[in-house]
Amino acid sequence: xxxxxxxxxxxxxxxxxxxxxxxxxxxxxxxxxxxxxxxxxxxxxxxxxxxxxxxxxxxxxxxxxxxxxxxxxxxxxxxxxxxxxxxxxxxxxxxxxxxxxxxxxxxxxxxxxxxxxxxxxxxxxxxxxxxxxxxxxxxxxxxxxxxxxxxxxxxxxxxxxxxxxxxxxxxxxxxxxxxxxxxxxxxxxxxxxxxxxxxxxxxxxxxxxxxxxxxxxxxxxxxxxxxxxxxxxxxxxxxxxxxxxxxxxxxxxxxxxxxxxxxxxxxxxxxxxxxxxxxxxxxxxxxxxxxxxxxxxxxxxxxxxxxxxxxxxxxxxxxxxxxxxxxxxxxxxxxxxxxxxxxxxxxxxxxxxxxxxxxxxxxxxxxxxxxxxxxxxxxxxxxxxxxxx
Numbered sequence: 001x002x003x004x005x006x007x008x009x010x011x012x013x014x015x016x017x018x019x020x021x022x023x024x025x026x027x028x029x030x031x032x033x034x035x036x037x038x039x040x041x042x043x044x045x046x047x048x049x050x051x052x053x054x055x056x057x058x059x060x061x062x063x064x065x066x067x068x069x070x071x072x073x074x075x076x077x078x079x080x081x082x083x084x085x086x087x088x089x090x091x092x093x094x095x096x097x098x099x100x101x102x103x104x105x106x107x108x109x110x111x112x113x114x115x116x117x118x119x120x121x122x123x124x125x126x127x128x129x130x131x132x133x134x135x136x137x138x139x140x141x142x143x144x145x146x147x148x149x150x151x152x153x154x155x156x157x158x159x160x161x162x163x164x165x166x167x168x169x170x171x172x173x174x175x176x177x178x179x180x181x182x183x184x185x186x187x188x189x190x191x192x193x194x195x196x197x198x199x200x201x202x203x204x205x206x207x208x209x210x211x212x213x214x215x216x217x218x219x220x221x222x223x224x225x226x227x228x229x230x231x232x233x234x235x236x237x238x239x240x241x242x243x244x245x246x247x248x249x250x251x252x253x254x255x256x257x258x259x260x261x262x263x264x265x266x267x268x269x270x271x272x273x274x275x276x277x278x279x280x281x282x283x284x285x286x287x288x289x290x291x292x293x294x295x296x297x298x299x300x301x302x303x304x305x306x307x308x309x310x311x312x313x314x315x316x317x318x319x320x321x322x323x324x325x326x327x328x329x330x331x332x333x334x335x336x337x338x339x340x341x342x343x344x345x346x347x348x349x350x351x352x353x354x355x356x357x358x359x360x361x362x363x364x365x366x367x368x369x370x371x372x373x374x375x376x377x378x379x380x381x382x383x384x385x386x387x388x389x
Contacts, residue, residue: 014263015138018342021271022368029276037276054216062273063350066266068215068229073262074163075233076255081160083238095311095320096157102310103158103338104129104165107302114294121291124352124363126169128298128370130344133159134267135371136337139379147330147382150323155334158307166344167230174351175223182221186228189214193235202241202250207232224351267343274346275368277361291359292366295345299370303339308332333382339374341367 028037043058056064081087087096107128115121136155140147192210201207211232219225233251240248286292311331314320322331345367353363 013138014134014267015132015136015141017264017268018132018134018138018271021268022275022342025272025274025276026279029278030280034278041273041276054219059273062266062270063347064219064225067270067347068226069258070229070262070266070270071167071226072229072233073255073258074160074167075230076236076251076258078160078164079234079236080238080251080255081157087157087160093157093161095314095323096154096161098310098314098320099154099307099335099338100158100161100165102306102308103131103162103303103335104306106306106309107298110302111294111298114290114297118290120358121294123173124291124295124349126166126173127345127348127352127363127367128295128302128341129162129169130166130341130348131159131162131303131338132340132342132344132371133163134263135340135342135375139337139340139375140334140382142379143382147334148323148325151326151330151334154323154326154331155337158338162338163344166348167227170224170348170351171227174348178222179220182217183223185217186214186221186223189217190231190235193232197235197237200237200241202237202248204236204250204254207236207250270343270347274350275364277364277368279365282360282362282365286360286362287365287369289359289362292362295363295366296370296373299339299341299345299367300373303341303374304332304335307338308335311335330382333378336374336378336381339378340371342371345371 025037028034041057041059044055045058045061046053046055048054078087087093108125111125111128112122115124133156136159137152140152140155189210193207193214196206196210211228214232215225215228218228218231236251236254238249238251240250308331311320312328315322322328346364349363349367353359
């Protein structure tokens with residue numbers, strides 16, 4: 001349990017930093033500091049090696065570069081959980097698996113119900129399907145022992161499956177025009193990484209060198225660069241050179257090293273550069289548009305209905321069991337917390353709508369509003385309902 005509690009503690013602290021970064025972004029974007037904020041987002045950053053040139057703004061380096069490291073960490077967590085963690089058996093994966101499916105399907109249906117006839121908006125159907133594990137666990141941490149550890153594990157497993165679903169969605173639905181040469185280079189790089197794994201190579205440097213080539217080629221291919229992080233993660237071995245999965249595991253060593261930087265630097269920076277919405281220019285009538293309504297109702301209503309509803313069905317059909325020491329009200333409270341889309345939802349917005357001003361930033365504000373409501377209501381329900389003894 002100590003490893004789980006350490007993970008939850010780090011994610012919880014990260015959630016607090018995300019809140020601070022969001023508040024700062026809103027202050028900067030809604031005061032006299034707005035020009036400074038915009039200048040910061042558009043700082044040009046260029047890397048050139050011979051004829052190879054990567055020239056992007058700081059905003060795009062964060063979303064395409066640093067977020068690839070975030071997805072590398074997600075990939076490592078998913079692989080470890082599948083091999084030896086809380087997703088390693090049918091019994092363990094059943095409830096969070098059904099809940100995650102419901103939490104993706106129902107919000108997408110709600111969003112499409114509002115936007116199916118709007119060609120400019122329909123591409124955003126995946127925005128309300130995400131769950132921000134850092135924010136959600138951060139709120140659970142405020143409740144202390146009112147919430148049993150089994151529910152925290154349930155939420156953690158659900159969010160990991162949710163992230164895996166987001167990865168699949170990004171890979172299938174959010175790609176642009178493809179470059180054949182870059183894809184070939186990416187496939188060759190991935191093949192080399194797989195061969196490293198088969199041959200039992202445990203040198204982390206070897207994986208990172210080829211991984212950088214993989215990331216650059218994926219970045220240039222038209223497939224989103226963050227997927228390179230996931231692909232790299234799945235090739236890194238869990239077992240060390242001496243067969244030890246604990247002290248000499250390359251996967252666990254990298255995961256442990258990355259967690260601090262992702263939780264306390266990458267995600268807060270991502271929140272800061274993506275959450276800056278000028279709310280002074282947004283009216284209530286604009287927030288009543290089909291896109292913001294689809295996002296808000298998808299996250300706040302769709303998530304709780306999908307997660308709790310699919311969980312209820314799975315438990316009633318005896319396909320899964322209620323988390324130990326918990327009750328239906330607590331499960332519903334946690335289902336509400338899954339409506340905190342924040343980081344992943346903001347990321348999907350950047351993929352779904354390349355022009356982030358197309359809906360006057362109501363899409364981003366809708367994510368913030370729905371995430372705030374989900375967090376507040378979920379917290380209140382869990383606080384009022386005492387833990388089952």
